[in-house]
Amino acid sequence: MDTAMDAVVLDRDHAHEASGVVVVIDVLRAFTTGSLAVANGVPTIHLVADPADAFALRDAHPDVLLMGEEGGLPIDGFDLSNSPVELIASDVRGRELVHRTSSGTRAAVAAFAGADRLYCASLLSAVATAQAIGEDTPTYVVSGRSAERAAFDDGDDDLAVAEHIEALRLGRTPPADTSHRIITSPAAARLREIGVAEADIRCAATPVHGPTLMAARDDRGLRLTPVPPTWRPVADPR
């Protein structure tokens, strides 16, 4: 896959080949929605690849909320679609989520097996992700790109975020056009075609800073928990 970066970049068809520190990116919209969820008080997000897995989890744990999409559209029987603005407007505090999306959560489930550590990232979590990676060069999974459907899913929105995180990680000034690349990407155009609100696309492209999502395995499968960005205090209270 062509990229301006030295780091390894995989599309979602090759997510299972990732190893070491892995960053799975889905900016439109899975991990934007996910980071906003944990910022707003969701204690954990269970990631699943298929809607059937989500319904099975709710059968076993009726308190969870199901969030996700199929082909970009809401799923019958789910509580929430995969929408950042809908998420913000919802009262999710203290509720565990089960999250299923066509690109991001499936790529994360595929990538987890070979990863030493795995983060699920968006522009919102670029700073926190760059900070969390540490000293190792990560592998980026650009979940919106599929080599089998390259004309349709070029993943430039996710690649822009990968380049943004990589610049931050290396202490360089991040590109100024990341938001613009997200807003003008083929993925954004496709969301507009199927009726997704412009506010969702713009929210994902808004350069504010929230937590990244770190994956672990528990008895229910893959689980994401927040890692907030850190900052340098200006005043020393001691």
Add this chain to the structure above:
Amino acid sequence: MDTAMDAVVLDRDHAHEASGVVVVIDVLRAFTTGSLAVANGVPTIHLVADPADAFALRDAHPDVLLMGEEGGLPIDGFDLSNSPVELIASDVRGRELVHRTSSGTRAAVAAFAGADRLYCASLLSAVATAQAIGEDTPTYVVSGRSAERAAFDDGDDDLAVAEHIEALRLGRTPPADTSHRIITSPAAARLREIGVAEADIRCAATPVHGPTLMAARDDRGLRLTPVPPTWRPVADPR
């Protein structure tokens, strides 16, 4: 005014008495909208106290966009209301804004005369504001509170943000209930009554981090420019 803080806290009726480093807070919704605007590529925001001043600025500079409200509602002839979600969904990149609101921008204009430095803040800009303040103890102007209309405008949403910034400034853990206080404040209830979308209230209460707004005077009046939050890089590229 009662507060848990040592710092001076003024309501908007006394904004003109502020001195030193001054932080004017309007979380629902003026300076949430303002910080999102500059995060999304607005180079400067001109603050005005009255709609007439906004129209006069546009007469002189036809390229500006007018944004604001009167009593919480859109103003006829303005381009944008005072809505964070509407702002996110709009293409404002490279456009200068003129911003007028009933509490926040009026309090900022009143406070500027006596201030050595002035920041216009929300929860979104809490970290950046705490970092920007520096060593001096600031005066907080809780713009949502008016002693003359205390039953109506108690300003607890803004006071919660003042306490949040003050904790960050002193290197303490900020309160965990800041978002909840904003969502359940009398100001939020009043916005719901007049038909403001829940997403706007929740967006203002979402604990993500964006730029704070620093005021200066130019030939058009008061002007806000962004000061982004800083962070500690985890990897040293040298």
